Amino acid sequence: MLHVGLPKTGTTYLQGLLTGHRDELRGQGVLYPFLRPGGMFHAAVEVRGSHDKFGLDPAFIAGSWAALCARAREYDGTTVISHEILGGATAAEIGDALAPLAGLEVHVVVTARDLGRQATAHWQEEVKLGDPRSFADFERDQFRADGPAAPRPHFWHAQDYRDALRRWATSVPAERVHLVVCPPTGAPLDALWRRFADALGVEPGVLDARGLDDRVNASLGTTEIALLRGVNAALDGDLSAADRTRVVKRMFAEGVLASRAGRPPRTPAPLVALLDEVTRAWLPAIEATGHPVHGELADLLPTPPPPATPHPDDVSAGDELGAAVEALSGLLVTAAGERAESATRRRR
Numbered sequence: 494m495l496h497v498g499l500p501k502t503g504t505t506y507l508q509g510l511l512t513g514h515r516d517e518l519r520g521q522g523v524l525y526p527f528l529r530p531g532g533m534f535h536a537a538v539e540v541r542g543s544h545d546k547f548g549l550d551p552a553f554i555a556g557s558w559a560a561l562c563a564r565a566r567e568y569d570g571t572t573v574i575s576h577e578i579l580g581g582a583t584a585a586e587i588g589d590a591l592a593p594l595a596g597l598e599v600h601v602v603v604t605a606r607d608l609g610r611q612a613t614a615h616w617q618e619e620v621k622l623g624d625p626r627s628f629a630d631f632e633r634d635q636f637r638a639d640g641p642a643a644p645r646p647h648f649w650h651a652q653d654y655r656d657a658l659r660r661w662a663t664s665v666p667a668e669r670v671h672l673v674v675c676p677p678t679g680a681p682l683d684a685l686w687r688r689f690a691d692a693l694g695v696e697p698g699v700l701d702a703r704g705l706d707d708r709v710n711a712s713l714g715t716t717e718i719a720l721l722r723g724v725n726a727a728l729d730g731d732l733s734a735a736d737r738t739r740v741v742k743r744m745f746a747e748g749v750l751a752s753r754a755g756r757p758p759r760t761p762a763p764l765v766a767l768l769d770e771v772t773r774a775w776l777p778a779i780e781a782t783g784h785p786v787h788g789e790l791a792d793l794l795p796t797p798p799p800p801a802t803p804h805p806d807d808v809s810a811g812d813e814l815g816a817a818v819e820a821l822s823g824l825l826v827t828a829a830g831e832r833a834e835s836a837t838r839r840r841r
Contacts, residue, residue: 494600494693495590497661498577500651501614502604502675503685508533508575510686514700521695522570528560536561537576540590548735562593573693580657581650587664599669601661602692604685605654606675608768609795612636613758613805615648617718621746623737625726628805632764654793655775658784667783674788677796688787713746714755716816719808721746749823753816758805759798768795 498504511518511525518525528536536557538544544551565572580603582590591599606614616631626634635648644650654672662670671692676684686702713721724741732740760768776790 494571494573494602495579496573496575496602496604496689497582497657498580499603499605499654499657500577500580501611501618502577502606504575504577504604506685507604507689510700510702511573511575517700518695521699523693523695524564524568524570524572526561526564526568526572526574528557532557533561533574533576534578536574537578540586541578541582542586543578546734548733548738558590559593565594565597571694582660584660584663587661591664599665600692601665601670602673602689603654603657603661603671604673604675604689605793607677607793607795608652608772609760609765609797610678611652612648612760612764612768614712615652616805617713617758619647620718620721620725621713621742623725623728623741625722627722628758632761636764637767653775655779658779658782662782662784668785671785671787672779674786674790674792676788677792691787692785712757713750714753715758715803715805716808716812717746717750717753717755717820718758718805719813720816720820721750723813744827745820745824749820749827750816752823753819755816756803759802760795761802761804762797765795765797 496504496507515525515527526532535549535554538547538549539551539554539556539558544554561574565574579590612631613628615635616628619626619631631648635646638646639649645653650656658667658670658672673685673688673692676688683697683702686700687697690697690699721741724745728737728741772793772795776793779786779790
């Protein structure tokens, strides 16, 4: 089974469950193969040819996809390969990815979340990767810019679950291309796992999914996003892609900034109305294709924010300054800890 995302649809949560319960899953005839730390990510990057974006050496990750496929061919049961960047694969990339699996019964799973939540999630993920643009700029350049012109804005290419289903169904029969719908806010913590397990064909009780929140992928508040945007603008390309991912995204954004309990951004009501219109056009088309759906399609309809919800860009200078001081303090503590750990290793 290929779980191909989409991005920001609980993929980190599901991959965490699969990683942490390999033995229980093997007892149910399910293999979640391990190559090395980051192995599935490397394999997906190899398929997509996106080495430069992530600062990876093509020679280092060469053969990762073939190695995963070899594990699947050797295993007498169901093998799960999962990474969200596969969701955006082109028809040619899909053909190349499936070639080493020829002769096996391949199922594909697309996970999808309502576009209202995805808009703010996509924006902050791009900011984590170095983009300095405001939400208003993203709304203009991405969310409201989909049309007949090619190429599509990245948001729509990455989040169009209808098109992801269509692209994968060009090489895999539609009845084996599944849609798993992310449950709405407030659903039980294990709801997404139960829907995914249904697509996988295992009893959800094979593992305890209640101890891991489906929001495990670090999320930022509006003040923290504003601060990070300022840092991105100040860096202005001074870091390599690899250093930006390691230092800015992982250490600063997902470490220092994510530890703050900031107010999460909500997609403004006028944009929600547009995303709702798009969703209502997609859902009948999906129903007509015969794709198995796990969960309720109605959960994909965006929910407007409560009245008087601040715009994602509405952050005061005072709040941003306070966040900057606390973030700097956090960085100093982190640097001191790393220095002490390094000194300890040298003494051993």
